[in-house]
Amino acid sequence: MDRHPDFLKMGVLYSIDWYLIFTSLAKAVVVLGIVLTMVSYTVYAERRVSALIQDRLGPNRVGFPITLLGAKKDFSPILGGLGQPIADAMKLLIKEDFTPAHVKKFYYWIAPALGIGAVIVTLAVIPFGSTFLGDKMCIAPNVNVGPLFIFAFSSLGVYGIVLAGWSSNSKYPFLGSIRSSSQMISYELSLGLSVVPLFMILGKLDLGKIVDYQVTHGWLLIPITNGKIPSFAQVLLWFPIFVSFIIFTVSMFAETNRLPFDLPEAEQELVGGYHTEYSSMKFALFFLGEYAAMIAGSSLIVTLFLGGWHLPFIPDGSGAGGWEALHAIPAWVWGLVNIAVFFGKVAALLLFFIWVRWTLPRFRYDQLMRLGWIFFFEIALVNVFITALIIAVFPNF
């Protein structure tokens, strides 16, 4: 298809794929917008859910000025509190950006950017929808090292925390960053190793193709979603996949510094952890990066185990698959539905993250290391061999 207007066909401009650049930019802006909105409302959800779990109500006051629209009172039980994330963000933006005198300025300034930058880059390879108007819904589609790319960048995220703790030149941030780096490095190992069985089964590392596989063969964690009865080998392979799902999810908790693995920012012991000396927007960037890492991690779990944007009976963005009766509705609607399904799954996982956080107490440091190095690492390793064995016995699963 020739998608270039005539005036672009002359000269050097023709050699540049303007369509690709434009659509990629548009997708990047959309994804960033969705993710940042999700971050602020995840914080809100965290506060509300934690409050409800602890028999409180949480922030329910800051609403939108609906008196401007003719309502009698500003306080409404439905919209109450939904303005809280916006108010928080504005507060953090206009607060004084204070740099203590005793910090190492260059690293102190670069650390928050590293922390959030590394996380946001990982979102590029995640397919957040099928296709929309014939374009793949992924900022960088067809990257055939998807998960490796994500692991590489999420381990770069450690630098943000380490530099923040070290450049703060203060003991508690330093302790926090030491804990954080050792924890993240330990769990990165089991994180990477736990998904090796998956790639042995699938034989590919392209996240888009992994989702396509799950559309035709059923989600990896729930292999019946394609409406067919799974074969014996598939049932047998489900066990290693389940084990790797558990290890991957728990390691993701540790990787994103969430409770029960939030030792880097254990408030009771370390004041605030690695971001103790930060204020204003620099602190907000760490905060943002942490929640963005949660979202990126959840998206990866959804993509690898829970079928990405796929939902049974719902057609994809080109109008194929799903129920025949639904094909009457134009395909672009289904493209949007797929995107909504993906973010819906991510939101469900985030709620699970929050739920776990307000249930479990924090691990002790040696328990954390024991769990990472003695249990998860070994189980993941054994899991790889078991998967290899099953694949060797049933080559045509």
Place this chain on the structure above:
Amino acid sequence: MYVPQIVGGLAITLGHFKRMLQGKTKVIMQYPEEKWDANLPPYYRGAPALVKDDKGRERCVACQLCEFICPPRAIRILPGELPGESKWAKVEKFPQQFDIDMTRCIYCGMCEEVCPEQAIFLRKDYAITGFSRDEMVHDKTKLYEIGGTLDGLVFKWNPLK
């Protein structure tokens, strides 16, 4: 392994979450809309205030005991003589000015305890707010407004004296 405990814990938190959503847990009071004022005990120590007797005469004799006992020194009194034609002139005094700085008051109730004339009491007002420090200083009119009246024996206006 601790998997059963984890699942049990998750069930507990989910139970609390559900009961809150269904409105079965009743522990929250939406403060500015709902208040607990009716249930305040009679000995509640709120804002200190001056009281008048049943005939609308002020009870305070400006003895300044409350001013001296006040731990944070929140009270300032300017005593004055009663006017000449009164029966009690040259016998009793009255406060020309009586200021309580509510930014300093600690609601300890010592002024109430020390007062020989039962003229100052701690009332049930607790939400004392203002936009400036000046607004937070309660003067005599404000104090009588909060205080109201108190019936009973008044030493100051005793006709047998």
